[in-house]
Amino acid sequence: MLRFVLLGLLVGDPRHGYDLKAAVEEVFGGTWAINIGQVYSTLARLERDELVDASVVEQAAHPDKKVYRVTEAGRLELKRWLAQPVEEPVRVRDEVFSKVLLHALTGRGDATRFVWDQRKEYLQALGDLTRLAESEDLSPATRLLVSGATLHVEADLRWLEMCEEHLGGLVPMEGSGDGHER
């Protein structure tokens, strides 16, 4: 996915790796802390596939930089990707879902406690997003992302409430006590 984000940012302007990292973090409102190493290896793959090409620019005071430009093939590839809706966009195999599921299936550990702790994480995330939404230097597009993430957190919080209501009724499988039955 980073592949296409980089490609998209390069359509705006030719850029080098170090610069791209900052650009990605900016458009995602600082919520995506990429590792710089991943930027370089992704760029290397893009170059290999001839979706971008690079030229080294010498600098006096700083190290040389490698500036990337999108090729015509890159523009096409991006366009193709952008036109295609994401298929099966919903993951039931979510990590939080899985933890609740395994709490229910194994009866091991304290499910109520887990739900409580997880809610705290979501409330934290909601606070962060609210604060981010209030900051003034966000582009309208980034603002839209923040709204989307907020809707996701709210859905998750509602789900945790459902979980609490149903926790009593979830019967663990046979043979799944605490491992000290005998």
Add this chain to the structure above:
Amino acid sequence: MLRFVLLGLLVGDPRHGYDLKAAVEEVFGGTWAINIGQVYSTLARLERDELVDASVVEQAAHPDKKVYRVTEAGRLELKRWLAQPVEEPVRVRDEVFSKVLLHALTGRGDATRFVWDQRKEYLQALGDLTRLAESEDLSPATRLLVSGATLHVEADLRWLEMCEEHLGGLVPMEGSGDGHER
């Protein structure tokens, strides 16, 4: 994550790889089509880390099978994982989010059309989930997952509506026309 799901299922009963695949698909209501190869490689890693151990069971009519059991270390590891809430559980770096973002930033391709097509995918997913929720042979825990996924889709559909409202106001960056300005 599959690592822990397998571990959790093995707490219920000793099982072999082929069997585990079916078990995972069952508890996730058939929404997680795992590749069997991944099950085997994940089991190999679990065995290497001594969280499970295996014994080969010979069979007359069928190939031998390798039955896995959770070790004491495996039980502990699972318990530890289950107790720990997922940190930063919200991803702003969602694929659908990213596509909308890049539509906005590059002005390339038809954003309105994309939002429309993406909504169709979500409606499809919603239909699938509704049908799944109506089937009778689901465990209460699986039912809970389906509800969670449904809440996610509903949030995403609401977000797409927001997107449509704001699409006109999203100004592409300079230098990002269709690549044929001059």
Add this chain to the structure above:
DNA sequence: GGTGCCATGTAACGCGTTACATGATTAT
């Protein structure tokens, strides 16, 4: 003298996906 910025990378490992290889039995 240390911290941080500028700038590029590599290596190791996990997890996910797709595809390939092997081979017996059972049902249509």
Add this chain to the structure above:
DNA sequence: ATAATCATGTAACGCGTTACATGGCACC
């Protein structure tokens, strides 16, 4: 005949994470 089911794996590749390596310049 041939397709499905049972059963185990390997290989290649992408993407993500963490960590390590290198080195100059500017600022305090």
